[in-house]
Amino acid sequence: MYSARIAHHAKKLRQGSNLIRGRAIYARSFVNDAGSVVKSDDIPRHGGLGAMDKNGCRKFSSIGSFSANHVPVSKMSNGNAFWTARNTAPAIGMNYNSQSERSARQFSTDSGLPPHIEIGMPSLSPTMTEGNIARWLKKEGDKVSTGEVLCEVETDKATVEMECMEEGYLAKILRGDGSSGVQVGEIIAITVEGEGDIAKFKDYSPSSDAAPATPPKEPSAPTPPKEAASQVSAAPAEPKVSKPSVPSSSGVRIFASPLARKLAEDHNVSLANIKGTGPDGRIVKADIEDYLASSGKEVSQAPKAATASVASLDYTDIPHSQIRKVTAARLLQSKQTIPHYYLTVDTCVDKLMELRSQLNSLQEASGGKRISVNDLVIKAAALALKKVPQCNSSWTNDYIRQFNNVNINVAVQTENGLYVPIVRDADKKGLSRISEEVKHLAQKAKENSLKPEDYEGGTFTVSNLGGPFGIKQFCAIINPPQAGILAVGSAEKRVVPGAGPDQFKFASFMSVTLSCDHRVIDGAIGAEWLKAFKGYIENPESMLL
Secondary structure, eight states: OHHHHHHHHHHHHHHHHHHHHHHOOOOOEEEOTTOOEEEEOOOOSOTTEEEEOTTSOEEESOOTTSOTTOOOOEEOTTSOEEOOOOOEETTTTEEOOOTTOOTTBOOOSSSOOOOEEEEEOOOOSTTOSEEEEEEESSOTTOEEOTTOEEEEEEOSSOEEEEEOSSOEEEEEESSOTTOOOEETTOEEEEEESSGGGGGGGTTOOOOOSSOOOOOOOOOOOOOOOHHHHHHHHHSOSSOOOOOOEEEOTTSOEEEBOHHHHHHHHHTTOOGGGOOOOSGGGOBOHHHHHHHHHHTTOOOOOHHHHHHHHHHTOOOOOOOOOHHHHHHHHHHHHHHHHSOEEEEEEEEEOHHHHHHHHHHHHHHHHHTOOOOOHHHHHHHHHHHHHHHSGGGSEEEOSSOEEEOSSOOEEEOEEOSSOEEOOEETTGGGSOHHHHHHHHHHHHHHHHTTOOOHHHHSSOSEEEEEOHHHHOOOOOOOOOOTTBSEEEEEEEEEEEEEEOSSTTOEEEEEEEEEEEEEETTTSOHHHHHHHHHHHHHHHHSGGGGGO
């Protein structure tokens, strides 16, 4: 009886051991002091785990079964991928720590390089696919600490500082100052933990994951039969061309080459007056030229003249900046995919100008910044969006997203291109606060120092070409994924009828045009928004309520 119980429990213990091995989802690696992999534990086949290779290392096809605290796959010079991880094994309930584990370290069995970190070009904005290295703030051999700025990266929208994520030494800079077109993920630098390892990376170059594909060879043409080859070799060098013919007025066919016929047409010459010297009396180009020379007419040199005029052009090629590239792509997408329509209204700004003058007097007395007409326009637009929230929305394929925050993008022109920094929650801020933020953001845009939080997350855009440039009226292109943009023109004096039949007065009017995405904003909704905006502009005291 006791023997039977012992055998029964022994069987359960064996099943429990298999269960533990089957549920373990962490990878363990033992390394020697040099950092080369010498052994890998067996890992169950489930999730993204692969099979063992001939060198005893396991290849991983995906990372789906690993949690967020796993580090990226470390590349090895022999082509095998190996995980070094610190993770809790759920079936065992303990932390495993490999002897020489380093997060995102690069191990090599052939080159003998010590553990190191490959720093790739980060994606610093949602639309970024490549960037430029503006300048390195650290040089090779410098010690770096967590949070220190390594370099400045010019993204598609601004120049952003890239910080170091781990303490160590900057061993190698692979893409120096001014490097352009660096793809996201491309290795730009190497860091190591020990200062003595820096010299080992003097001639380091990152290895590609896969060799470039060799283009397939074009199939060789089949060898022609001997008879066909002899016929080809015996053929004349110039194949016979069919003789184009031109009927004359007398009904007799006149044979001429296409070039001769074209030259005759250009100079209004009748082929019947020319005797051909070509085969079988065919008229050729030389016959036309001889006829023109004898009659005192010159052959046209139009193609040469056109070539000479093109060659005489003087021009300068200006390379595209990152912001111009992304602006061009987004505006092209906007005009091609968004059904634009436009609504224009004239607003009387006499009271607005009077209120601005009074507020600026108070600002000067208190040492504050002057309030511009654009600041008042931003405030009025924000309040109108709060009143007509349908215009504070964006289109998706499944729904229309209506925003609760009113974040106004303000278009700012710089030498590098067009920037649209954001005044967040503009409906809740006073005019003085809006004025300070707009001036500060405009200065950052001109210095190319905007950060992603300065220009991402807008719900509506204001573009003012009236005040700075005197443009009377224009239509702006919608800034996707927004559904509307307001184009503000300049204010001008107009004569308007007075109270009596022979009376008149002068008033200042400003034209504004609302560009709408018809998928989101119907015509009546757009008109309702403009009515609310006009009410705030013509009665600016209501903005203070």
